[in-house]
Amino acid sequence: xxxxxxxxxxxxxxxxxxxxxxxxxxxxxxxxxxxxxxxxxxxxxxxxxxxxxxxxxxxxxxxxxxxxxxxxxxxxxxxxxxxxxxxxxxxxxxxxxxxxxxxxxxxxxxxxxxxxxxxxxxxxxxxxxxxxxxxxxxxxxxxxxxxxxxxxxxxxxxxxxxxxxxxxxxxxxxxxxxxxxxxxxxxxxxxxxxxxxxxxxxxxxxxxxxxxxxxxxxxxxxxxxxxxxxxxx
Numbered sequence: 476x477x478x479x480x481x482x483x484x485x486x487x488x489x490x491x492x493x494x495x496x497x498x499x500x501x502x503x504x505x506x507x508x509x510x511x512x513x514x515x516x517x518x519x520x521x522x523x524x525x526x527x528x529x530x531x532x533x534x535x536x537x538x539x540x541x542x543x544x545x546x547x548x549x550x551x552x553x554x555x556x557x558x559x560x561x562x563x564x565x566x567x568x569x570x571x572x573x574x575x576x577x578x579x580x581x582x583x584x585x586x587x588x589x590x591x592x593x594x595x596x597x598x599x600x601x602x603x604x605x606x607x608x609x610x611x612x613x614x615x616x617x618x619x620x621x622x623x624x625x626x627x628x629x630x631x632x633x634x635x636x637x638x639x640x641x642x643x644x645x646x647x648x649x650x651x652x653x654x655x656x657x658x659x660x661x662x663x664x665x666x667x668x669x670x671x672x673x674x675x676x677x678x679x680x681x682x683x684x685x686x687x688x689x690x691x692x693x694x695x696x697x698x699x700x701x702x703x704x705x706x707x708x
Contacts, residue, residue, distance in 0.1 A: 523621065525656050527655075529650060532620035532655055533620070533650070536620045536623055537549075539622060540623050540681075542623070543682075545623060545681050545702045546701065546703040548703070550705050552708065553579065554586060556583050556707050557582075557586035557587060560583060561587060563610070563643075564610075567643070570591070571591070571594055571607070572587075572592070572610045572611070572641075572645075573593070573600075573610070573637055574596070574611070575595065575613060575632070575634070575637060576595065579614050579648075580614055583612070596637050605636060608640075609641065610644070611638055611644050611645070611699070612645045613632040613637055613644070614631055614632060614646070615648050616660070616663065617663055618653045618704065619654055619656060619657055619660050619678070620653060621656040622656075622680055623680060624660075625648075625704060626664070626678050626679075627676075627677050628672075629676075631673075638679065639699070641699060643700070643701040643703065644679070644699040644701070645703045645705065646679075646702070646704045649706075649708065653706070657678075664676065681702060
């Protein structure tokens with residue numbers, strides 16, 4: 476009498492072997508010039524193509540953000556970003572926002588209303604106080620048009636917890652930080668940190684979510700329930 480489990484195993488292994496005989500589909504040809512340090516450019520052959528112009532990439536990031544439920548706002552200036560953040564605070568009745576020191580975060584924080592308290596994490600913080608904040612405000616390493624992701628590190632985004640504990644994460648980035656794909660983001664990290672990476676590197680793709688229970692999507696399960704990206708020139 477044949478073993479049905481063994482038969483199923485053989486059938487599965489046979490299908491895997493058959494699939495491995497087929498080459499992976501290429502979305503487009505590899506670039507003529509190798510990536511810096513020769514790191515990731517070859518992988519672009521298997522990644523979906525991204526528009527070459529900045530306008531195309533912003534449009535794709537906006538499109539991906541809508542799908543992911545990320546709130547994406549183009550701002551005309553840092554002043555515009557401060558107004559947008561102030562509006563978010565008013566609508567959600569924020570009392571305290573946590574942030575770290577940075578060129579963009581400091582410029583925006585200087586224009587926030589005095590009624591909105593700030594908790595700065597650079598010199599240390601109380602975990603419960605950070606968790607009680609209404610939002611965390613950070614900079615980032617890069618925005619990835621291809622996936623709608625935000626790349627953050629411990630060095631660029633105020634440590635490990637600022638982008639995780641508050642229920643609303645607000646990211647401010649400049650247009651020059653928008654890159655076409657994941658390969659480009661990894662190249663930026665490799666060149667910037669030259670093998671001495673920060674202790675925390677993360678690619679945030681939309682608000683925290685899970686569908687573990689009966690495949691029902693729940694936002695905010697393991698981190699912020701809302702993600703807002705403010706893009707400035």
